[in-house]
Amino acid sequence: MKDVKFAITDIETTGGGIKGNKITEICVLVVQNGEVIDEYHSLVNPGTEIPLYIETLTNINDAMLSDAPKFTEIAHEIEEITKDCVFVAHNVNFDYNIIKAEFENLDKTFQRKRLCTVRLTKKLIPGLFSYSLGNICTSINISHYDRHRAKGDCEATVTLFQRCLALDPEYEVLNSLLNQRTAASYLPPNFKNSDFEKLPTSTGVYFFKDKDGIPIYIGKAKNIKSRIKSHFQEKSNQKYKLMQATYSIDYELTGSELLALLRESTLILKYFPKFNKAQKKVNRPYTLTSYHNQKGIEQFVIHKNKVSPVSWMKFYTREEAINFLEFICTEFELCPRYCGLQTGVEHCSHYKIKSCSGMCKGEIDATGYNQRVARAIEYIQEYENSCLLVEKGRSKEEKSFIYLKKGRYAGYGYVENSEDFRPEQFEDYLIPQENSSYSDRIINRYLNTKKQLNRLNLDREEEVEELETEVCFEAMAS
Known part of the structure; x- marks a missing residue:
């Protein structure tokens, strides 16, 4: 040397x-x-x-x-x-x-x-x-x-x-x-390498804090340690300024990536960290509604600004709305023309959906078709029920749940797998949260894109609720 x-x-x-x-x-x-x-x-x-x-x-x-x-x-x-x-x-x-x-x-x-x-x-x-x-x-x-x-x-x-x-x-x-063979060469000058090594590799939210312990940046990650290291290695001017102002990093484990997104949104609104970009203003959502047309057919339509007597669902991008309509059109054997997926055509020729019910060709009567629409609406209404979304916990010994009250985010909690937990007891474990347009969007996108849900409905009759509970909590224990 x-x-x-x-x-x-x-x-x-x-x-x-x-x-x-x-x-x-x-x-x-x-x-x-x-x-x-x-x-x-x-x-x-x-x-x-x-x-x-x-x-x-x-x-x-x-x-x-x-x-x-x-x-x-x-x-x-x-x-x-x-x-x-x-x-x-x-x-x-x-x-x-x-x-x-x-x-x-x-x-x-x-x-x-x-x-x-x-x-x-x-x-x-x-x-x-x-x-x-x-x-x-x-x-x-x-x-x-x-x-x-x-x-x-x-x-x-x-x-x-x-x-x-x-x-x-x-x-x-x-x-x-x-x-050193760690991230030390990239660390902010005021941040200890020993503190970096203690960071978890689990899912959650993390906080960059200034010398007074005030959050100046909040993010979410599936792997907190890996994500924070990537911040250190970025060389943009904004990231450089963030690193210079960072004196400590804290975190909150969530287990669930969905819950991490919700917590990130909530905490940004609470602290307004100076290095977070202002949360984008959520645009007026697209609304899925339905009406009886002149032929007596129950027809779905998506609109953004019109007032309608019924409103089944909301979407924050047109792509999400179209994807959902394509799903229910296929799932309930509906007609793309009467689901707002095709216009200006006499008979359906949808690029993706080949299983048209035949309503556009008169192969099924309005009453029979409307029964299919009714089943689709019944399915859609499930989204507006109060329910618990069961997600991963912070360890193998627990699961998290997200409480939707009438389809809106209202809180979260954790329960151990070994506990004799019943859905009606969830309030004993609930951490109440305020809903926002941001959490609305996160929940909507999750429900509209997730193919399989561990979902416990809280608005059903007791017999059905018991069956649903049994199925979902077997999944929780696995």
Whole structure:
């Protein structure tokens, strides 16, 4: 380790995260055996104007850069001075990824082993109030001249690195950081690797939190640990800002992916996290209704804005509505022409449904056809019943349930497989929830696309309810 070279680097940029950010100044100081053995420093013409707030912060202006070399002119020198070195920086992913992007713009590859002095300092000098370069230098009495300029910040980082080496004479911490095979190299600078390793691989919702413990991003995942790692590896400007603001990550297991979607929606509405995109406004739904036409045939129709005397179901995309109509048309042997699936034709010629009842050809009378429609409506009305949707639990020993009150989301709960649970007892386990247009949409999409449901109806007669209970809770125990 004594012979290893460390290319301690700092850059100034045009600002705005990682993507599209251009270098305006770069400094590289190569350290070996604790001493600086090589140096490179230059202003860089970014080919774009410097924003006023960046000029105010760094005192670098357009006039200073007009005669400076462009990155393409100094790329070879950067490549050479960092060659065979460990790339070191304070918050290394920022400097490294911007330099890497500059090389990629030239169709060149830049790949170096990385070391972050934020992580190194946290390991060797724990308990500081802040680990920004300026605050560390103030806390442990390091001279820091020309702040927010590449050479001044780079020189301060070298001194900090030398202090850390003195606290790690056997290079134990240094080696552990360089040889990690986990997501540690992608972790936010304020987030502990040990906390990442504790994250579950189960389904649920997760919370990125700021230094005050306030949620700043909420998401859902089938595998929480894997999804969070993918956040760390994304290089968009928004994700970079999120990583910089993240100090801790919390989670809530749900077991069920459907319940994870519902909890995510509820929690976003509760906390309005700053890094979540605002939930899209749910458009006025498509409504499935029916009426008797002039021939006395009960006919289905989908509309979006009309007021109708009956409303059987709601859909939030036309595709969902059409798919459902095609299903009931096939399942109950109906006629596509009288299900709103074909217009302007005398006889059905649907591209998908070949089992037309023959109503359009007069092969069945209106009374017989309407009986089929009545069975379809009876099936549809099941969706508006109060029921429990039985889903996976957080472990093999339990199941979750989602309570729909008259077809609307009203809560959830968990029950152990071993418990002698009856549907009429569900309120003892229920965690009540407020319904919203978002949860409405989630439930509707689930019911309309799920081919098999573990569903316990709560609006049926007792004998039927007992039969349904027996069947579904055998499924729960399996």
